[in-house]
Amino acid sequence: MRYSAMRVLLEGLTGNRGWKPVWRDPEPKPQYDVVIVGGGGHGLATAYYLAKQFGQQNIAVLEKGWIGSGNVGRNTTIIRSNYLLPGNEPFYEFSLKLWEGLEQDFNYNAMVSQRSILNLIHSDPQRDAFARRANAMLLAGADAELVDAAQLRRELPFLDFDNARFPIRGGLFQRRGGTVRHDAVAWGYARGADSLGVDIIQNCEVTGFNIDNGICRGVETTRGNIRAGKTAVCVAGSSSRVMALAGMRLPIESHVLQAFVTEGLKPLLPGVITFGAGHFYVSQSDKGGLVFGGDIDGYNSYAQRGNLPVVEDVCEGGMAIMPMIGRARLLRSWGGIMDMSMDGSPFIDKTHIDGLYFNGGWCYGGFKATPASGYCYAHLLAKDTPHPTATEYRLDRFARGHLIDEKGQGAQPNLH
Amino acid sequence: MIINHPLLGPRDAAEFVYLGDASLIDRPDWQDPLAAEKFHDYLYLRDNPVGNHRELWYHEQGDRSWLVVTRNTLTHEIIKVELATDVARKRGRSR
């Protein structure tokens, strides 16, 4: 069923009785050409692009819970392509371009809102660093705009410009950045993939791989064994758990990241704003809640809930740039498990086991990557060569000394 | 989380800095013929288990000792706390 304004009108006039479930609930078949493990944003996008762009049929997505139950439904919904390094920036810009056409492409309202992202500058050295970043962005075909404090005072008068410790000296805007309704991304890709014949199988946990002479022939699941020509894992925070079933150790630690939303307020924040002297980012949802977050808790965790010291740290960041946030009441907070990699950058790669592919290591920034991650993973699965924007995302890059370390922190996942 | 420091008693985890898996104590021998490979695994690969995890915490805002904390990564429950020097000595390391 195609969605359109006409359809909404017709259904409205006839009691909304014509709407159908958005995807099927099929029984798993014994064999597929491609089995995708993990029904998060990346798994569903991979299935969608495999079917749509790369002409593959006979695809299944296996999800242990319900689709969207992982990080795709827990993130703070920010999209941007303001990276510095050549291994990253073209990929994230490709992703932002895919976001720009996504809703028309999969005929679903994902509420893609290019309301801008602003990184605040608090010192002269930081301005130099952001000027360099802005140039890297422009070179990759992205947009970037360095602004001074006078202009910011006009655009965002509520910021605490004269804060004694962290005065605001300017900012780096990416006007094409913004937010997207996260659940709708999962639903839109699921609906799009389903309509192209992909089986989306929920409540189906992968419990083992069927590996024979170095070749992966399929998976064992809570709903029986499934044979697969190619097996594509993308389970985000569960990466180490799942790949351990294939005997692999990964350059990944799992950490918890918390997020927060306040009660609904009148329109206040025009776009996404990030603090430059600590870790804090905030935007306002269309329902009016201020959605914000900051650092990961910093210790290995699979708990999907964090601790109070980070709550305090995040709120201090908020108070430092916009003290009025102290008047808002917190409605909810939650946590998700991040696949933090050793250099802060992801993997989209084959493994040493034939027929077994791995996508993960997205850290706290994989939501914005969803379209490109799906597209590039589908490219790799269909052609066995990486997409031109994802050639650096290899598992062997540490052994080769080709890290993609945006922050220059070294092999310390909790600092990325 | 409260870490029961073997010398100082119960301390808030916020006083500590977290390093990671306690296997970092077992630094490979640089003269090993397979040293390059072993250092790669030592530096970059992690078990990252669900459940009990032995990990290194540094008491930065306290007595600046290194601790080996056994903690459940699913419940955040702290099961055991040892001084890292004791752990290293038990493994035949002098320092």
Ligand SMILES: Cc1cc2nc3c(=O)[nH]c(=O)nc-3n(C[C@H](O)[C@H](O)[C@H](O)COP(=O)(O)OP(=O)(O)OC[C@H]3O[C@@H](n4cnc5c(N)ncnc54)[C@H](O)[C@@H]3O)c2cc1C
């Ligand atoms: C609080 C928070 C805020 C964030 N904010 C942002 C942001 O503002 N911008 C941004 O770009 N990114 C953000 N992220 C990161 C982003 O959400 C993730 O990087 C991204 O969603 C990960 O990819 P995914 O959608 O495929 O993961 P998930 O949705 O987690 O999908 C993985 C799926 O695999 C399933 N699975 C696991 N094990 C198995 C198994 N054995 N068998 C079958 N299925 C299995 C899980 O149930 C899950 O549904 C944030 C994350 C969190 C937690």
